[in-house]
Amino acid sequence: MSGHPSTYEPKYAAEKWLDQRLPIIRMGADFMTFPSPRNLNYWWTFGGILTLCLMTQILSGIILAMHYVPNVDMAFESVQRIKRDVPFGWMLQPLHAVGASMFFLAVYMHMFRALYYGSYKAPRELLWIIGCLIYLIMMATAFLGYTLPWGQMSFWGATVITGFFGAVPFVGETLQQWLLGGYAVNNATLNRFFALHYLLPFVIAALVGLHVWALHHVGQNNPIGVTPKTKSDTLSFHPFYTIKDAFALVVFLLIFAFFLFYLPDSLGHADNYIEANALQTPAHIVPEWYFLPFYAILRAVPDKLLGILLMIGAIVVLFILPWLDSSKVRSMRFRPVAKWFFLIFLVFCFLLGWCGAETPDNYVFKLGDVGLTFYRLSQISTIYYFAYFLIILPILGLVEKPLIRPESITKSVLGSKAHVPAAAE
Ligand code: HEM
Structure with a gap:
């Protein structure tokens, strides 16, 4: 299970006996x-x-x-x-x-x-x-x-x-x-x-x-x-x-x-x-906080079935994410553009959570006749949520120029003074 060569040496006879039969201590x-x-x-x-x-x-x-x-x-x-x-x-x-x-x-x-x-x-x-x-x-x-x-x-x-x-x-x-x-x-x-x-x-x-x-x-x-x-x-x-x-x-x-x-x-x-x-429906039925973003996605469209499909889709995209993100570079530390899209994604996740807790017809802000309802905000946030996975990550991986990555972990931690022994593999 460990995926690396074992260094365990049983010391006592009982340990050896167990190790040969069930290497659980190992x-x-x-x-x-x-x-x-x-x-x-x-x-x-x-x-x-x-x-x-x-x-x-x-x-x-x-x-x-x-x-x-x-x-x-x-x-x-x-x-x-x-x-x-x-x-x-x-x-x-x-x-x-x-x-x-x-x-x-x-x-x-x-x-x-x-x-x-x-x-x-x-x-x-x-x-x-x-x-x-x-x-x-x-x-x-x-x-x-x-x-x-x-x-x-x-x-x-x-x-x-x-x-x-x-x-x-x-x-x-x-x-x-x-x-x-x-x-x-x-x-x-x-x-x-x-x-x-x-x-x-x-x-x-x-x-x-x-x-x-x-x-x-x-x-x-x-x-x-x-x-x-x-x-x-x-x-x-x-x-x-x-x-x-x-x-x-x-x-x-x-x-x-x-x-x-x-x-x-x-x-x-x-x-x-x-x-x-x-016989008594509560004024507002709201789920626990950890479901709120998905609840907002569900309510972002006027059609019940479409809302459900979107909510399920919001989880399905996570499953297929490894094949959606086309960039070979793992860490966003070296992806100067993707990093910003990720931060915006984070903000929209929070906004979705906020929308899920509010009544859709309420206003986020209102200036005279113009204003933004939570319903509209949840629609904008839902669009970004899906766009991030289905459009931004697939395209960005192809067009973004990543920063130069350190040669090795040791070099990145200890700097150029690091003495790096020859590759073990
Ligand atoms: C009961 C829930 C979970 C437990 C107990 C758990 C446990 C762990 C542990 C012990 C590690 C190694 C230490 C670490 O990287 O923090 C790990 C790594 C990881 N987990 Fe989980 N995990 C859980 C849920 C999840 C979920 C929900 C996801 C994603 C949807 C996930 C994705 C990952 C990934 C991708 C890694 C590798 C991280 C890396 O090496 O960079 N885990 N998990």
């Missing part, structure tokens, strides 16, 4: 000595942070499931009971809810890092695609989980999202009923959502295993995107990157703890403290 040791590029910056710490987030979600989720009741008459109260009566429930429930937000925060950092440094390009296409699959399943898991507390947003969010499936031509209605287990969000829906919400994190964990396997097979990318050529271009993962990852993790946990202990409800919606009521 695997761990090889993981720790994995040669990582010596110039990795803090953007490369999010993979480790994400691993911790996944473990936190699974552990806190399992304990919550011991007290949660997936029944429409008891679900809402069981969550309130967890928060009030279950030992440490006051911390456990927000740990899971805030944890979901922190997980998405980290995954977005991780993804934007990959986009900026071109980590999706050859030979890491499959690593990137597995990442996209993880992201997709993370979204499904978060959506299913949000239904469980059975608050107003849970119920109406589930009603809106499952309603999309009804827009599929010919089979839509059947598909929607099959998903819901009836004609509306009801007890059968809550039960199946709970079952799937419990299952999917383990699918994610399995995919993370594949993700890291693929990573160790092809090796890590790095901020200059130049492939390591000699031994001096790399450092052993431990202690150099374990310590860097640990530091980043502590900073991340401080931010996590701040939200957990001081603002546990700030990332959620107040309406979810009202029990689900099928």
Whole structure:
């Protein structure tokens, strides 16, 4: 799995015995000595942070499931009971809810890092695609989980999202009923959502295993995107990157703890403290913040089916990105024009998130008779989102003149004084 020659030597007889039968210690040791590029910056710490987030979600989720009741008459109260009566429930429930937000925060950092440094390009296409699959399943898991507390947003969010499936031509209605287990969000829906919400994190964990396997097979990318050529271009993962990852993790946990202990409800919606009521639609149905850009894309067109297709398309383009970006240069550090288009892309992603949180008819600004509605802004942002992947990246790779890249990672870190030994490969 490690993709580099093993240096592990079993010392004791028991170690040797185990190594010949199941080289599990060897695997761990090889993981720790994995040669990582010596110039990795803090953007490369999010993979480790994400691993911790996944473990936190699974552990806190399992304990919550011991007290949660997936029944429409008891679900809402069981969550309130967890928060009030279950030992440490006051911390456990927000740990899971805030944890979901922190997980998405980290995954977005991780993804934007990959986009900026071109980590999706050859030979890491499959690593990137597995990442996209993880992201997709993370979204499904978060959506299913949000239904469980059975608050107003849970119920109406589930009603809106499952309603999309009804827009599929010919089979839509059947598909929607099959998903819901009836004609509306009801007890059968809550039960199946709970079952799937419990299952999917383990699918994610399995995919993370594949993700890291693929990573160790092809090796890590790095901020200059130049492939390591000699031994001096790399450092052993431990202690150099374990310590860097640990530091980043502590900073991340401080931010996590701040939200957990001081603002546990700030990332959620107040309406979810009202029990689900099928007869009372909330004034505004808004998804969690991490879905807002996609929600804005969905609402950017007046046609429901087209909106859904655009929203699905927004994720599909990520899967095919390695074949859309025609530039051979990985890191945007050496792509003077692409860098700016990337920054504009970032701004539009934030604008999409803002549009998703607002009522489309509201104005971003209004000067006399002229103004910009959130609806119009979401259309402009959606156009840029797709244009970035489908037009800008394919064309720019062909016409842009990249800057000269350093000869090697060692030279870029240590400058011209660096003594670079002869190539090891
Ligand atoms: C549970 C979620 C995830 C976990 C635990 C995870 C874990 C990791 C780890 C440990 C690394 C190596 C360290 C690092 O580069 O930060 C990594 C690298 C990578 N991940 Fe993920 N990942 C997750 C989700 C994603 C997603 C959603 C994507 C993209 C859609 C993605 C794309 C990548 C890529 C392209 C790399 C290679 C980076 C490079 O070498 O430059 N990952 N991931």
